[in-house]
Amino acid sequence: MKSGADAHSVALAYLDALGGSDPSAVSQLVATDFRNEHHAALGSGCFGREEYSRRLPKFFAAFPNRNYDVIETSIGSLVDGDPTASEIIVNYRFGADVDDVRIDIPGVMWISVRDGEVTRRLDCWDSMKFQQQTAPTTST
Numbered sequence: 001m002k003s004g005a006d007a008h009s010v011a012l013a014y015l016d017a018l019g020g021s022d023p024s025a026v027s028q029l030v031a032t033d034f035r036n037e038h039h040a041a042l043g044s045g046c047f048g049r050e051e052y053s054r055r056l057p058k059f060f061a062a063f064p065n066r067n068y069d070v071i072e073t074s075i076g077s078l079v080d081g082d083p084t085a086s087e088i089i090v091n092y093r094f095g096a097d098v099d100d101v102r103i104d105i106p107g108v109m110w111i112s113v114r115d116g117e118v119t120r121r122l123d124c125w126d127s128m129k130f131q132q133q134t135a136p137t138t139s140t
Contacts, residue, residue: 007086007113008075014111014118015090019067023056031117039124063096085114094125103133 010029017025030049037045046052060066071091077083087110094105107125111118 011088011111015068027053035120037122066096069093
């Protein structure tokens, strides 16, 4: 899905791979200098395909049966006017099993695509909603 692939398709393939079962399928969609950024209190970013690839199996294990349900997308171009680059904004809901709880977390991802590769992901999701859904319940 490298050269010639439109940015919207690349972004959706990236989300689909994140919800899949193969971490290497995600890694294959990102650029060597990929930036993974989080604006959620519980998120953790990194730089580079190699580091991102190293972290993906842990993410997959922590959130089994995960999926990203795309609510809506918006497409734009980079500020620098590069015709090979686009920005895809994705409003999504993240579902996964955490312990014995099925979580449902709203979020927004800003995915930058250049030359058919994801170069940056800025992810913002509701950390408070996650904590509320995964907090142990106490009975009185």
